[in-house]
Amino acid sequence: MKHPRPFLAFSIRRYSKDVSEKTLSKSHQVTSPLNFLLGRRTEAKGPSSFHLIAPATGTKLRDVVNSNEQDVNEAILAARNSYRSWSKWTGFERGKVLKTAADIIRSKVDDLAYTEVLDTGKPIWEARYDILGCADTIEFYGGVAGRIKGDFMQLSGGSFAYTIREPLGVVGGIGAWNFPFQMAAWKSAPALACGNTMVFKPSQVTPLTAVMLGEIYQQAGLPGGCYNVVQGEGETGQILCSHPDIDKVTFTGSVPTGSRIMAACAKDIKHVTLELGGKSPLVIFSDADLDNAVKGAILANFSNQGQVCSNGTRVFVEESVAGEFLAKLIDRVEKMKIGDPYQEDTLIGATISPQQAAIVEDYIGIAKKEGATVVYGGERVTLSDSNCAGGIYLRPCILVNCTDNMRVVKEEIFGPVLSLLTFKSEDEVIARANDSQFGLAGGVFTRDLQRAHRFVAAMEVGSIYVNNYNVYPVGVPFGGYKKSGIGRENGEDSLDYYSQIKSVYFEGGNVDCPY
Numbered sequence: 001m002k003h004p005r006p007f008l009a010f011s012i013r014r015y016s017k018d019v020s021e022k023t024l025s026k027s028h029q030v031t032s033p034l035n036f037l038l039g040r041r042t043e044a045k046g047p048s049s050f051h052l053i054a055p056a057t058g059t060k061l062r063d064v065v066n067s068n069e070q071d072v073n074e075a076i077l078a079a080r081n082s083y084r085s086w087s088k089w090t091g092f093e094r095g096k097v098l099k100t101a102a103d104i105i106r107s108k109v110d111d112l113a114y115t116e117v118l119d120t121g122k123p124i125w126e127a128r129y130d131i132l133g134c135a136d137t138i139e140f141y142g143g144v145a146g147r148i149k150g151d152f153m154q155l156s157g158g159s160f161a162y163t164i165r166e167p168l169g170v171v172g173g174i175g176a177w178n179f180p181f182q183m184a185a186w187k188s189a190p191a192l193a194c195g196n197t198m199v200f201k202p203s204q205v206t207p208l209t210a211v212m213l214g215e216i217y218q219q220a221g222l223p224g225g226c227y228n229v230v231q232g233e234g235e236t237g238q239i240l241c242s243h244p245d246i247d248k249v250t251f252t253g254s255v256p257t258g259s260r261i262m263a264a265c266a267k268d269i270k271h272v273t274l275e276l277g278g279k280s281p282l283v284i285f286s287d288a289d290l291d292n293a294v295k296g297a298i299l300a301n302f303s304n305q306g307q308v309c310s311n312g313t314r315v316f317v318e319e320s321v322a323g324e325f326l327a328k329l330i331d332r333v334e335k336m337k338i339g340d341p342y343q344e345d346t347l348i349g350a351t352i353s354p355q356q357a358a359i360v361e362d363y364i365g366i367a368k369k370e371g372a373t374v375v376y377g378g379e380r381v382t383l384s385d386s387n388c389a390g391g392i393y394l395r396p397c398i399l400v401n402c403t404d405n406m407r408v409v410k411e412e413i414f415g416p417v418l419s420l421l422t423f424k425s426e427d428e429v430i431a432r433a434n435d436s437q438f439g440l441a442g443g444v445f446t447r448d449l450q451r452a453h454r455f456v457a458a459m460e461v462g463s464i465y466v467n468n469y470n471v472y473p474v475g476v477p478f479g480g481y482k483k484s485g486i487g488r489e490n491g492e493d494s495l496d497y498y499s500q501i502k503s504v505y506f507e508g509g510n511v512d513c514p515y
């Protein structure tokens, strides 16, 4: 992950005190209505609401109203009505809207990244990196839209068949809190490219940027009603995916919620894409470039405060180099600045919520009870900036003396906790790496080409990184094996999950009928 060029850094303190035009536009992102219906912001009817907290400071930003059944119905109706015309646009025309939206995102990267940090507490450069990646994704699907096509088959006797790739209808999207803008973009761009319309529900923890995406689409020429946002907690999500007029649900989040969503979709035989959790292995052989392997292990564990579904949190290191690897790892992690996420040199920002921090700390406690040793970090850090006093800042944690049956090694933690395990042979480590209910990602560091290929073939996962980790270039499909999910995002393959094939048979002669 490269640092993009430096931008103007904003501080949270400035957010509350500065009265510049730029800051006023940012306060608008928080105070304005957060649902998006028929191309404009609207307030949900509620009546219930929840607090929106800025993770960096622990301060309350506002109350957010839960969308009720009527709010969801209105959004789905708007999407259904818009679907009739949007699905008739040519792919090329739809693509032009998406490409324009990508350009607008780039022109607003500062505003979007600032708001994303407010919602998530992630470092500003990382938020900017995410947002620019989303511009690329939307542009990519803008290009793909014009190339969506069917197939042609010549049959005997002058008969022929062809296929038409058609949209599914109205898609319900439900997102998690770790990459809020990315979830809205990764789900809406292929859906819209195929001619579907969408109702998107962001995580209640991070509601701000999905609605900004709605405004950007609107500015880019997307007809009102094609992309709508309903805010709310799990119940709003449940209403959305149980609605009979939703044709497909695309979800990112935890396995238990994914399972509930799949059950809700089963009733009406809805299409479903699930991007769920993981407990991915990263394997480092003794012939690897250890400096690169250390960088890979950090990318695999500590970016976004460790809150990444594809993280390679089971780090298997060949026994003969484990000591050297660990020393290099600690040396590098020690230098990572934990701090105010609005400062450009901060590498570790705030944990998303006290609840998530408690989960992480509980797991560290369980690991110790089960015999693991904390060799580095794991504790809360008090920042010198009193403005961030209400946020929770966790020092990345490195555990050694881990064994495969420990809970910390088997279960997804979703925080900055790296478990170091050692191994002696290739066969042994492949079996252990695959011994998981999850199959989202995996990584290997080795200079041996043949071994790398053997490893790729043997791993039961959706994405494998060879000599790198957690890179998501636009166009490369992403999704899980096993309990990590169903379907693919971020590549051309995701079109299969947002469209359906109609087969057309044309008879070229007389009907051949034995009756």
Ligand SMILES: NC(=O)C1=CN([C@@H]2O[C@H](COP(=O)(O)OP(=O)(O)OC[C@H]3O[C@@H](n4cnc5c(N)ncnc54)[C@H](O)[C@@H]3O)[C@@H](O)[C@H]2O)C=CC1
Binding pocket: 174, 175, 176, 177, 178, 201, 202, 203, 204, 232, 233, 234, 235, 236, 237, 238, 239, 241, 252, 253, 254, 255, 257, 258, 260, 261, 275, 276, 277, 278, 308, 309, 356, 359, 412, 413, 414
């Ligand atoms: N795979 C991934 O990318 C992510 C995994 N997680 C995992 O999930 C755990 C819990 O995080 P949460 O945000 O609470 O995840 P979650 O799975 O509970 O929630 C994700 C989304 O689903 C919605 N939702 C909750 N219940 C629903 C229901 N019955 N029907 C429809 N929608 C529903 C939520 O409002 C949110 O928008 C984390 O500790 C982490 O382990 C969290 C975020 C992302």
